[in-house]
Amino acid sequence: KPIEESDIPQLPYLQAIVKETMRIHPPAPLLVPRTVETDVEVYGYTIPQGAQVLVNAWAIGHDPSVRANPTSFMPERFLDSEINIRGRDFELIPFGAGRRICPGLSLAIRVVPLMLGSLINSFVGSLKVELSQRSWTWMTSLALLYKRLSPSV
Numbered sequence: 001k002p003i004e005e006s007d008i009p010q011l012p013y014l015q016a017i018v019k020e021t022m023r024i025h026p027p028a029p030l031l032v033p034r035t036v037e038t039d040v041e042v043y044g045y046t047i048p049q050g051a052q053v054l055v056n057a058w059a060i061g062h063d064p065s066v067r068a069n070p071t072s073f074m075p076e077r078f079l080d081s082e083i084n085i086r087g088r089d090f091e092l093i094p095f096g097a098g099r100r101i102c103p104g105l106s107l108a109i110r111v112v113p114l115m116l117g118s119l120i121n122s123f124v125g126s127l128k129v130e131l132s133q134r135s136w137t138w139m140t141s142l143a144l145l146y147k148r149l150s151p152s153v
């Protein structure tokens with residue numbers, strides 16, 4: 001059946017895929033440049049007033065001291081984790097954080113899993129035919145992925 005927004009909370013693996021994708025490929029890897037209003041000290045470094053600051057969300061997401069195998073795509077790492085992408089867990093900030101956090105966050109975290117889930121669902125619709133014709137390996141991968149998304153299938 002077509003995926004609806006109300007199905008998303010019951011699809012933890014789909015949500016984990018979205019988090020893992022945004023960790024490895026944050027759409028805004030350096031967020032948005034900021035300007036420092038007053039001199040500020042961070043870990044012994046003085047950031048002077050007027051300096052432009054870039055927050056490297058990509059590097060934070062790939063920091064090996066924060067998570068194992070940072071270059072591997074492993075949605076499972078988010079399955080039993082409380083980490084979310086709403087800007088409270090600074091190790092995963094694809095939408096930024098604080099006062100200037102992305103105002104489109106609420107829309108995006110609803111629409112992205114819905115679109116991805118709908119895409120996967122559409123491919124699986126033609127899967128049986130494709131598999132019976134010894135289809136391509138990526139179709140097989142999608143089938144395996146779908147099984148993990150929806151254990152009842």
Ligand code: HEM
Pocket residue numbers: 026027028031032033093094095096097098099100101102103104105107108112
């Ligand atoms: C996957 C989807 C999206 C991602 C990953 C994303 C990411 C971001 C990031 C990283 C920032 C900078 C936040 C910061 O520096 O702390 C930002 C700002 C912003 N985003 Fe998004 N965004 C997404 C979708 C959207 C959508 C759907 C909208 C509008 C409907 C939107 C509107 C904005 C606006 C207006 C800002 C500037 C906010 C400000 O500077 O006050 N974004 N976004």
